[in-house]
Amino acid sequence: LCYFPAGSAWACGLLGWARPERWLALGSLFPLSCIHTSTSLQKLGNWEKKNRIVYPPQLPGEPRRPAEIYHCRREIKYSKDKMWYLAKLIKGMSIDQALAQLEFSDKKGAKVIKEVLLEAQDMAVRNHNVEFKSNLHIAESLTGRGRYVKRIRYHGKGMFGIMKIVRCHYFVKLVEGPPPPPEPPRTGFDQAKEYVQQLRSRTLVNTL
Amino acid sequence: ALLVVSAPLPRLRGLFQRCWERLERGLFPGSSGGLSLPWGPALAVQGPAFLPEPVSEAREGDEAPSFLDSILWMAAPKKRRTIEVNRCRRRNPNKLIKIKRNIDVCPECGNLKQKHVLCGYCYKKVKAETRLIRLEIQKKEGGPFNTPTVETVVLYDGEKPREEDGGKRIIERASKRPSWFIQN
Numbered sequence: 001l002c003y004f005p006a007g008s009a010w011a012c013g014l015l016g017w018a019r020p021e022r023w024l025a026l027g028s029l030f031p032l033s034c035i036h037t038s039t040s041l042q043k044l045g046n047w048e049k050k051n052r053i054v055y056p057p058q059l060p061g062e063p064r065r066p067a068e069i070y071h072c073r074r075e076i077k078y079s080k081d082k083m084w085y086l087a088k089l090i091k092g093m094s095i096d097q098a099l100a101q102l103e104f105s106d107k108k109g110a111k112v113i114k115e116v117l118l119e120a121q122d123m124a125v126r127n128h129n130v131e132f133k134s135n136l137h138i139a140e141s142l143t144g145r146g147r148y149v150k151r152i153r154y155h156g157k158g159m160f161g162i163m164k165i166v167r168c169h170y171f172v173k174l175v176e177g178p179p180p181p182p183e184p185p186r187t188g189f190d191q192a193k194e195y196v197q198q199l200r201s202r203t204l205v206n207t208l
Numbered sequence: 209a210l211l212v213v214s215a216p217l218p219r220l221r222g223l224f225q226r227c228w229e230r231l232e233r234g235l236f237p238g239s240s241g242g243l244s245l246p247w248g249p250a251l252a253v254q255g256p257a258f259l260p261e262p263v264s265e266a267r268e269g270d271e272a273p274s275f276l277d278s279i280l281w282m283a284a285p286k287k288r289r290t291i292e293v294n295r296c297r298r299r300n301p302n303k304l305i306k307i308k309r310n311i312d313v314c315p316e317c318g319n320l321k322q323k324h325v326l327c328g329y330c331y332k333k334v335k336a337e338t339r340l341i342r343l344e345i346q347k348k349e350g351g352p353f354n355t356p357t358v359e360t361v362v363l364y365d366g367e368k369p370r371e372e373d374g375g376k377r378i379i380e381r382a383s384k385r386p387s388w389f390i391q392n
Contacts (some may be wrong), residue, residue, distance in 0.1 A: 085305050086303060089305045103311075
């Protein structure tokens with residue numbers, strides 16, 4: 001049973017090089033206008049492409065696959081290290097709890113992340129067949145470095161420094177369902193058990 | 209007056225001479241010529257505890273050695289902090305943002321609010337209404353410093369002033385009374 005894992009993307013890849021509209025222009029009366037008419041302005045990043053994967057239909061006996069929604073915002077005027085603290089705060093929370101925490105946080109990035117989460121929630125309900133907008137939890141939330149720009153910072157006595165104007169990206173993955181229960185912290189007993197297991201699984205090397 | 213003692217014993221004479229010299233120094237301090245306490249009406253001026261002469265020699269060399277010395281004694285990192293050490297410091301639980309446990313739901317509008325703070329939505333609502341009332345007051349007064357010395361009553365559409373609102377200033381608002389603005 002073979003199927004196209006990413007049907008539309010595969011077809012696009014195969015015939016992407018052939019552009020029939022360009023051949024038709026050769027013999028037609030209307031010359032080919034070189035105006036860029038497509039709507040995509042920037043190159044799509046990997047995170048945006050993750051929303052395009054299409055799974056094959058599930059068999060009747062399989063457990064239901066929870067919906068996954070990938071969303072991101074690029075070139076936010078904030079530091080990636082500072083944004084990371086907020087991303088770490090909301091990792092693993094339900095979307096309502098995350099929105100509550102971000103609303104009363106004093107950081108600049110909190111407002112941005114709240115907008116991203118609300119956009120993602122809206123996208124989930126409209127495009128990704130999610131039934132209840134509260135039934136989502138944050139599976140992954142990451143920050144990335146954006147494009148830095150160098151500028152001169154003027155000091156006294158004719159001295160100068162080079163400062164970086166810092167930007168970041170923020171990525172979030174929402175998954176349908178209640179948030180997973182938090183992991184119990186590793187106790188000494190667990191560590192000892194693992195150590196004993198490690199010792200027991202050793203084998204003799206270069207012997208019969 | 210000088211006392212003349214005729215030919216005492218030599219020891220007594222020496223002792224007597226020393227006593228006389230001490231007396232002289234006490235009575236006529238400037239006569240001996242050496243360093244002595246100032247005599248006469250002197251101002252009590254606060255001067256340096258040490259004599260000025262020996263300090264001026266060391267003063268030129270004072271700034272340069274302390275500047276160089278302080279560079280030698282300045283704290284500077286010995287080695288670059290590795291990324292592992294940096295991560296341990298940046299990701300320490302005391303640096304992570306703590307979860308707030310004091311968030312509730314406002315019973316009036318249903319938005320989120322902190323327990324010890326007014327609901328933001330309700331506050332904005334009241335603020336907008338107050339602004340409109342203030343515009344009406346401005347129109348009535350016409351300029352600054354025209355506030356009357358009586359109380360103010362705000363009346364909405366179809367409301368009449370009551371008996372106890374007789375002497376008060378009445379502000380008319382051309383809309384329905386909001387549910388949260390109770391008329392007493």
